Amino acid sequence: MTTTAAPRPLRIVIAPDSLKGSLPAAEAALAMAAGVxxxxxxxGHPAPHVVLAPLADGGEGTLDALLAAWSAEPRTTRCHDAAGRARTARYGISARQDGAGSPVRGVLEAAEANGLPLVxxxxxxxxxxxxxxxxxxxxQLLDDGAEEILLCIGGSATTDGGTGLLSALGARFLDADGDPLPPGGGGLAALRTIDTANLHPRAREVRWRIAVDVDNPLCGPRGAAAVFGPQKGATPDDVAVLDAGLAHLARVVSAQTGVDVLEVPGTGAAGGLPAVLVPFLGAEVVPGxxxxxxxxxxxxxxxxxxxxxxxxxxxxSQSLGGKVVQAVVENAPATCAVVAIAGRVQLTAAQVQDAGLAAAFSIATGPMALEELIGGAAALMEDAAAQVYGVFGGRRGQGDGQEDGRLDGQPDG
Incomplete structure (x- = not known):
């Protein structure tokens, strides 16, 4: 008598970004897990083995995504916003893994301090x-013992080329008389010398990685001031002042360090925040x-x-330019299907498949207003994930000859 082996449970990894304005990535992942x-x-199938891996692209939500991955609680510290007012900001740090060889990583979202909504x-x-x-x-991260700092810089209100950040770490930006420049990017044209003698003692010991989701240069028509300045309140005259100031900053930096930050893609992100971190701290600018x-x-x-x-x-189309979906596709083995579920899908089947995905589905169940999609996002994500399981796991339970000794229906956080 021939017996058919019970099918092994599907191994499903759930790795979404947040649905901005409605669901954080962790909640979206939980909804999708409930669906499958x-x-x-x-x-009547074996409970799938589900792994939750909520993601982010380096902007809003990155701190929460990494805290969830590290099973860490957020910490708080006092700082100042872009207008110089005191506030409390969140940040995160991973636990030390003895013998594992992994560095203690710290993460901060710059917008916790210089974010546009705060002012x-x-x-x-x-x-x-x-x-x-x-x-x-x-x-604070340096004082807490971080060995690597992940700096997520989206949503800023500033265009100071990172001079404020480096000043807080002990650098001084001086004019021809040896006096410190005023805060902000408006006075950068008067810069003559950058004094780093009193930098935080650990500032150059750690690895700095700056998460960006744009490749804009520091200056010019695609630069920090021209592209992002107006949304931060810059008039056309302000844009000209800021752009000239950032260009002058780049010249002073190059003269002191030999690094031409004008040639480094992404230094225009967040008002030029990477511009002084790359040459003085060896920071790496990477896709978030x-x-x-x-x-x-x-x-x-x-x-x-x-x-x-x-x-x-x-x-x-922007999803395929260094965002979360592209990162998932690049890291997934060729043997498994990658499916995107989104509030709306604006790509054709050919574009989706050319990008390396099997399919993409909208959570909309018919003509729906944006408010309906936002308000019902969790239930809609759950239902869409169930539909996907029906397509990709629907043949399970009929006996596919695969065996696995593990049944685990609980998500692996």
Whole structure:
């Protein structure tokens, strides 16, 4: 008598970005997990082995994604916002893994200090807004023993070339008379010397990685001032002042360090924040999604996956330019299907498949207003994930000859 082996449970990795305005990445992952486990139960299948790996692209939500991956609680410290007002900011640090060879990693979102929403109650002043508070958080990470700092810099209100940040770490930006420059990017044209003699003693000992999701240069028509300055309150005259100041900063930096930051892609991000960190601290500018994928060990999590579910709010051409979905595709083995679930899908089937995905599905169940999609995002994500399981796991339960000794329906956080 021939017996058919029970099918092994599907190995499903769930690695979404946040759905901005509705669901953080961790909540989106939980909703998708509920969808696939519920669908498997209804079909009488072995409970799938689910691994949760919420992701981010280096912008909003990155701190929470990494804290979840590290099983760490957020810490807080005092700092100042872009207008110089005192506030409390969150940051994170991983636990030391004895014998594992992994560094103690610290993560900070610059927007916790210099974020545009934090100064929305004031008239925007692009010329004086400072990144000093970001440096205060970084200094706290150094004091806490971080050996690697992951700096996520989206959503800034500043265009000071990172001078405020480095000032908080002990550097001095001096004019021809040896006096410190005023805060912000408006006075950079008067810079003559950058004194780093009193930098934080650990500032050059740690590895700095700066997460960006743009490749804009520091100056010029695609530079920090021209592209991002207006949204921070810069008038056309302000943009000209800021751009000239950043160009002058680059010349002074090059004269002192030999590094031409004008040639480094991505230094225009967040008002030029990387411009002084690259030459003085050896900081690396990297795509945010790649940084997060590395920090959470995404490649290892995907290694034996049968199915990978990813997603975000809007799946469009920008999703394939260094965002989370692209990072998932790049880290997934060729043997498993990658499926995107999003609030809206704006790519054709050919574009989706050319990008390395099996399919992309919208959570909309018909014509729906944006408010409906946002308000019902969790339930809609759950239902869409169940539909995907029905397609990709639907033949399970009929006996596929595969065996596995492990049944685990609980998500692996």
């Amino acid at each position: 486990t519920g669908a498997a139960a209804r079909l 929305a109650d004031l008239p925007l002043d692009a010329l004086t807004a400072t990144s000093y508070g970001v440096g205060e958080i970084a200094a 999604s790649a940084l997060v994928a590395d920090a959470v060990g995404l490649a290892g999590a995907l290694a034996d996956a049968d199915l990978v579910l990813t997603g975000e709010g809007s799946f469009d």
